[in-house]
Amino acid sequence: MPPLDQTAAPTIAPASAPALDFPWAEPPAPATTIEVAPGVRWVRMPLPFRLNHINLWLLADGDHTVVVDCGYGLSETRDHWRTIxxxxxxxxxxxxxxxxxxxxxxxxxxxxxxxxVATTESEWLWAHYARYGDPVTELDERLAFYRAHGLDATRLDALRNRGNWYPQGVPTLPRHYRRLRDGDIEMIGGRRWRVVIGRGHAPEHAMLHCAELDVLIAGDQVLPKITPNVSVQHPEPLANPLKLFLQSLERLRNLPDDTLVLPSHGLPFRGLKARLDAMSDHHDDRLAEVMDACARPCTAIDIVRVMFRPDLDIHQLGFALGEALAHIRLLEADGRLTRATDPDGVIRFLRAA
Ligand SMILES: [Zn+2]
Structure with a gap:
């Protein structure tokens, strides 16, 4: 399966737009919560990555709670859940x-x-693919994909040794689920939360919007300081996730600008439109870099060197390659780049004449 552990592209993130307002300077301490809107509480849980935390949300529903997102499969996280x-x-x-x-x-x-447990159908199915797919076949396919995009033998070997570790983060999956669809209404504590689907970072990412509270639970679709990873990966090599991602951002422009955005990483903020502008500008700049580089034939790994700093570890490399390809694929699908495959099976991209 694609490397799935990291939310953010390992990119030089665009600076936070000055227009953003962060009402809370500090996150809740472990196993505690902060109320960010009536009936909406913020929980922070640890992650065993460089991105070391995730925000989760509790919605009051009478004597019960509706939980939004679950945290990584760590015993420490489950201990915090028991307390909370x-x-x-x-x-x-x-x-x-x-x-x-x-x-x-x-x-x-x-x-x-x-x-x-409720989620969208695509996310449910992808979880099962990532958790229960054949790891040997998957790894072979993934490495062949990376090789075709220019990755050298040394780093291919290093990736082979990492294997699939989605099951570490997702030890079990629910036995069944309820499907969420775009536009569905979840009634929670007497309030209407509308499901808003975003694409590009994940196949069918569910956000939740409450117009009464002016609150958007944004998941990873909109983050205040880092850009969500948008990747082409081997199961769908001709995907165009960046186009889907940018279209999803445009849909969010319909929401009021004073919406309180609750992201999965970083701090809650207001200033949605400024953030959408910054994210779109970031990708426009990366697209321009790719076009400049492809004045001569480039592999996707060549583009990684253009877009990212040189010290990526092997863990970050798969995300960087996927992100480079997302930009390449948008340009290729628009007719601005062409591809050619050499006799060794390595793919290079060139600006269209
Ligand atoms: Zn994510």
Whole structure:
């Protein structure tokens, strides 16, 4: 499966737009919560990555709680859940997308509390593919894909040794789920939360918007300081996720600018339109860099060197390659780049004449 552990592109993130307002300077301490809107509480959980935290959300629903996202499958996270959920156990778990820091404890929450798990169909199926797919075949396919895009033998070997570790982050999955669709309404604590689907970072990422509260639970679709990873990976080599991602950002422009945005990483903020502008500008700049570089034939690995700093570790490399390809594929699909495959099977891209 594609490398799935990291939310952010390992890129030089665009500076936070000065127009953003961060109402809370500090996150909640471990195993505590902060109320960020009536009936909406903020939880922070640890992650075993460079991106070392995730924000999760609790929505009050009478004597119970609706949990939004589950945290990575760590015993420390489950200990925090036990403390936080002791008084008001969850009846419902809404999962924004299948990445392990979001889906990780969905199975455990379902088993422990009898909570219903709801997510979109694509995220549900991708979780199963990532958790239960044949790891040997998957790894071979992934390495062949990386090789075709210019990765050298030394780093291919290093990646082979890493294997698949999605199951570490997602030890179990719920036995069944309820499907979320775009535009669905979840009634929680007497308030209407509308499901808003975003694409590009994950296949069918569910956000939740409450017009009454002016709150958007954004998941990884909109983050205040880092750009979400948007990657082409081997299961769908001709995907165009950056186009889908940018289209999804445009849809969010319909929301009021004073919406309180609750992201999965970083701090809650207001200033949605400024942030959408900054994210779009960031990708426009990267697209321009790719076009400049492809004045001569370039592999995707050549483009990684253009877009990213040189000291990427092997863990970050798969994301960087996927992100480089996302930009390449948008340009190729627009007819601005062409591809050629050499006799060794290595693919190079060149500016269209
Ligand atoms: Zn994610």
């Amino acid at each position: 959920l002791a008084e008001r156990p969850p009846t419902r778990v809404l999962v924004t997308h299948f990445h392990p820091d979001h889906m990780g404890n969905a199975g455990w929450l379902s088993e422990t509390y009898g909570a219903e």
